[in-house]
Amino acid sequence: MRYAILSDIHGNLEALTAVLHALAAERIDRLLCLGDVVGYGADPSACLERLRAREAMTAAGNHDLACVGKLDVNGFNDAARAAVVWTRAQLSIADVDALRRFPLTVTVEPFTLVHGSLRHPQRFEYLVDAAQVVDTLTTCRTLLCLAGHTHLPCFIEFDRGQRRLMRMVTHPQPMADLAYEDAPDARRYLINPGSVGQPRDGDPRASFVVVDTERRRVSFHRTPYDVLAAQQKIRQAGLPEFLAARLAMGR
Template sequence: MARYALLTDIHANREALEAVLRDLAGRRADRIVVLGDIVGYGADPAWCADRVADLAAKGAIVLQGNHDAAVDRPDGAMNAIARAAIDWTRPQLSAAQKAFLAALPLTACEADIQFVHASADHPQDWIYITGERSAWPSFAASKARVILCGHVHVPAIYSCDMTNRVQSQRITTGRPVPLIRSRRWLAVIGAVGQPRDGVPEAAYAILDTAANDLTFHRVAYDRAAAAAKLRAAGLPEPLALRLLNGS
């Protein structure tokens, strides 16, 4: 039995990552899991890569996201803003940092839990899970009772019952969602570094396998400082605005 702290989509946002790690220090977590996209969009890719590498050296599970992969292998599916940010990011990273990102796995499993950045079906294709229909292929592809992912930047949770009916479930920040054992579960963990659900605070979650529940958390951080760094670096203005308004 363990408590997993689930972080995803850090996106080179040092201020957000530091705030989440400070918040975690006040909550008992046995293991940290980083579900990918350590870099991209934000102004501190080198610092975030090193900080996550340090977490990995201390036992954290760390996966590769599409922005991490794009540092080594350009992704033609990215939009112009994402490509501009990756093109800026690439020379900011050392050879060792690039090698760390390139070597990260796409998925990991522990007991009846699967961790993945995007989706459990074809994780290398970076599929977005945005509703019940797009959640179903992950349930079909995985044998895990609980699937945990990121990529979408909007927190969500879906259940799949014994008749394979997938339903979206309500989330209340700070209130545990019971993971009823007669169902399977897929949760999209909100972004640490670039939330897009209209709430600009950094998002993460804690899975408690003893209590059999999942709790979503939000943490305030210095968004103005992070946005100022983006502007100083000459990164696209929409990236700074997105940090400020969370959408």
């Protein structure tokens, strides 16, 4: 099967629309989302509806839960808190119900989906150092662990027996057609698709991943979108200027 892996859409309808258009040529069987569908951007409801229409299996992100009162926003920065307050006022009853139903982790063989870290899913840790990655991949019970949250695309191979990272591929290295072994007793793999709606690796294009489980291949993709339109909506909504400006920088 061919799976599309999306994460961190953050209410950016222009970016999500561009990704879904790009996926039309990829013969996708199923769409998986790693959370943070809402927050920051100006189209939370429309993004949720697009995912519902495609029956996307979605894990909860910290912004998703904060926007329905299931996560304290005291740890959020000022711009993120302002976006949460604004987003709450935009959500329909159906939107709130959908966000409340997002689970912290999802298992869809051969994948485990989580927004942050598997060792403490409810804490939404950033997987930014080797020890955290090793802990998460040691905890993971499936061959492939899908995690978002950092907005940084990466592919990591882990040797279970030696408890060490064997391979790490990140932007701007070539990230197309990466192979993985079907060896669940010996290997684990971490795949972070980067962010659809707010990339932070210096490339403003929307980021997503396609996994072909028959060929055992992982391909990272980037697609341009109408950044100016997304920025204009953020400004018209009265959201913090930083949330609009950063889209053009990919930071």
